[in-house]
Amino acid sequence: MKKFPNRVTLEESRTPKFWYNMLADMPESHDPMLNPGTKQPATPDMLYPVFAEELAKQEFSKERYTEIPKPVRDYLMTFRPSPLYRAYALEKALDTPARIYFKYEGQNTSGSHKLNSAIAQAYYNKEQGITKLTTETGAGQWGTALSMACAHFGMELDVYMVRVSSRQKPYRKAIMETFGANVIESPSNLTNAGRQALALDPETPGSLGVAISEAIEAAVSTQNARYTLGSVLNQVLLHQSIIGLEAKEQMEMYDEYPDVIIGCAGGGSNLGGIISAFMQDRLTGKAKPYFIAVEPAACPSLTRGKYAYDFCDTGKVTPLAKMYTLGSGFVPNSIHAGGLRYHGMSPILSKLYHEKYIDEARAVTQSSVFEAAVRFTRAEGILPAPESAHAIRIAIDEALRCKETGESKSILFGLSGHGNFDLSAYINYNEGKIVDYIPTDEELEKGFASL
Numbered sequence: 001m002k003k004f005p006n007r008v009t010l011e012e013s014r015t016p017k018f019w020y021n022m023l024a025d026m027p028e029s030h031d032p033m034l035n036p037g038t039k040q041p042a043t044p045d046m047l048y049p050v051f052a053e054e055l056a057k058q059e060f061s062k063e064r065y066t067e068i069p070k071p072v073r074d075y076l077m078t079f080r081p082s083p084l085y086r087a088y089a090l091e092k093a094l095d096t097p098a099r100i101y102f103k104y105e106g107q108n109t110s111g112s113h114k115l116n117s118a119i120a121q122a123y124y125n126k127e128q129g130i131t132k133l134t135t136e137t138g139a140g141q142w143g144t145a146l147s148m149a150c151a152h153f154g155m156e157l158d159v160y161m162v163r164v165s166s167r168q169k170p171y172r173k174a175i176m177e178t179f180g181a182n183v184i185e186s187p188s189n190l191t192n193a194g195r196q197a198l199a200l201d202p203e204t205p206g207s208l209g210v211a212i213s214e215a216i217e218a219a220v221s222t223q224n225a226r227y228t229l230g231s232v233l234n235q236v237l238l239h240q241s242i243i244g245l246e247a248k249e250q251m252e253m254y255d256e257y258p259d260v261i262i263g264c265a266g267g268g269s270n271l272g273g274i275i276s277a278f279m280q281d282r283l284t285g286k287a288k289p290y291f292i293a294v295e296p297a298a299c300p301s302l303t304r305g306k307y308a309y310d311f312c313d314t315g316k317v318t319p320l321a322k323m324y325t326l327g328s329g330f331v332p333n334s335i336h337a338g339g340l341r342y343h344g345m346s347p348i349l350s351k352l353y354h355e356k357y358i359d360e361a362r363a364v365t366q367s368s369v370f371e372a373a374v375r376f377t378r379a380e381g382i383l384p385a386p387e388s389a390h391a392i393r394i395a396i397d398e399a400l401r402c403k404e405t406g407e408s409k410s411i412l413f414g415l416s417g418h419g420n421f422d423l424s425a426y427i428n429y430n431e432g433k434i435v436d437y438i439p440t441d442e443e444l445e446k447g448f449a450s451l
């Protein structure tokens with residue numbers, strides 16, 4: 001007998017009006033960003049040519065709460081609160097005594113949590129009188145989210161899309177263009193960084209690193225333009241805290257507090273989001289949920305990376321951040337979970353992991369991820385993004401462990417997005433063509449050499 005519904009939302013009056021900043025409750029902050037030239041700590045004004053001033057300030061903020069501006073909140077309310085589900089059917093399929101919950105961020109047109117930060121970043125730029133944004137996109141989720149946000153505020157947007165993705169994912173490109181964005185295949189001949197890359201190899205598939213360098217160069221050399229980034233940064237984790245703040249209220253509606261909280265980690269924004277309110281409880285001694293970060297075995301920054309200062313991009317134009325990294329020169333294998341192919345990790349999450357507040361990180365292979373994704377789809381009827389399916393893999397593993405031990409734990413995981421634009425990945429899986437790839441220590445050493 002089900003005592004509670006399959007999913008809950010939240011009344012408007014209970015939805016968050018403030019973002020929460022984990023730095024306010026961490027016993028020690030992460031090491032500061034450094035200016036790569038002087039090795040001195042970076043300051044907000046150093047970032048003004050690149051980011052809107054309010055966003056640059058948020059990058060350094062230790063304020064516990066930041067009020068969500070009304071125009072941002074009004075927009076968020078068009079697709080939030082995102083629903084929290086109890087996965088009754090999956091529990092039954094697994095025959096587990098565990099109770100499995102997931103917070104689903106795929107119910108907006110862009111299809112992932114990235115819209116939560118895109119709308120905030122577009123807003124602060126608009127407020128400052130910026131008329132044009134630039135960004136890069138790999139898998140396409142961030143570019144789509146920012147296209148929606150720019151359409152809403154009537155801003156121009158140039159998206160530098162990694163060449164191989166723009167050819168493999170024509171639908172992502174089409175949706176960005178429909179929202180009015182200008183999608184440019186990267187490397188392009190519009191920037192020095194792009195021209196250099198093309199001169200080196202006209203047939204290059206492109207990379208996120210080059211696309212970032214192009215987008216930053218375009219922003220700083222265009223009047224009234226700024227650059228935006230969809231993950232890793234402290235400002236992005238701040239905007240994503242809304243996921244965890246909602247989830248905690250929604251778990252209460254189920255009379256629950258999660259024993260285990262699981263999220264996939266690329267640059268760390270959806271994981272930082274879902275853990276936010278629960279991490280506050282952990283940091284302030286109110287509760288002790290167990291946190292697990294899940295990453296691809298092909299790009300194992302937490303499980304096999306080094307905790308060191310590194311550039312956030314391959315072109316080495318950003319400040320240095322202290323984080324778990326595989327080296328900015330590391331080129332991850334082209335797995336289907338494109339959103340998890342990033343060499344570094346959010347400095348906040350890196351610090352939490354280093355101090356063992358994030359209890360564990362696990363690396364999983366593609367084939368095991370798709371096996372979990374298909375099991376989940378058949379039970380719950382939602383096609384997950386390959387990135388999100390990393391969290392599903394570990395949620396299922398934990399639930400199966402409960403079956404062995406007889407423990408009845410409550411498990412919460414973040415379902416960061418849907419996989420409706422990732423059907424070529426599912427076709428590959430269905431045809432038995434998924435290959436697992438685990439870099440050797442020697443291959444990782446090449447990336448570390450770039451540190």
Ligand SMILES: *Cc1c(COP(=O)(O)O)cnc(C)c1O
Nearest residue numbers: 231266267268269270339387417
């Ligand atoms: C971008 C993306 C990710 C990875 O980015 P994080 O910043 O680590 O959250 C995960 N899931 C989905 C659906 C994404 O679009």
